[in-house]
Amino acid sequence: MQLSSKVVKDVLVIKVDSKRIDAAGAIHLKDQFRDLTMDFEGRVLMDLQNVEFMDSSGLGAMVSALKILDNRKLELADLQPAVAKVFALTRMDKVFVLFDTVEDALEDTKGQGADAA
């Protein structure tokens, strides 16, 4: 599990460079996410373009990441079909703020997500 981050337009963009967020990697995601977000107080966006699969352990790690942000939302971009399916089946798509692409998220200056018209 490898995360990398950069700040774009005042948004911390965290890219997941792993194909799977699963039981073998979930704990590392939580730890690295905490390190990367510790000193940042603005919007946080995770780029999930490279993530082809997520199991319920990975989903649990995403919820842990959201809790680390305290009162901030966790924005997610570019969910691949299997990941989008797991979010939809568990209704977690209502808990996180989802965008089709990182660019869409950065253009949405309020960070309200694809559902907000």
Place this chain on the structure above:
Amino acid sequence: MPRDVPARQATNIKAADSTVSNVEIQIRALPEEVRNCFEQIHRAFETAELPSDLRINTEVVLAEVLNNIAEHSYCDRPAGQIAMNLELSGDGVKFLIVDDGNVMPNLTPPDPELPKIDVEVSDLPEGGFGWYLIRTLTTDLEYARVGSHNHLRARILADG
């Protein structure tokens, strides 16, 4: 390895007008082995020419079943053996998964409700989704204790 190489031990049998592909896979109940076995399962998807929604549903169900075995059935015995038999066709994926671990409580696989998500962020569930996903995406789920083995069978369906 090229993607069009059939999964090892895969055999194709023409049944009616859809191809059925059988795969046998044995792994130890370790997160890394669970992860790696999906490379072989992906090759079986290619061989059987499964539609993409059925591939996704199959991967979700098998990942949850295998994680459950590692975490619960073999909780006091790491790296126990798991044997999988998959029968893949465009109509669905039948599986039999056998392990040697602890007996399923009440001899019945859990059938939980979806955990509540309209709660404070600090109260959001971080687990409890596994059996919900398995139950949602399968039909004819059966568990049996056979001697010292657990047998779990079901059929995974395409969407719709």
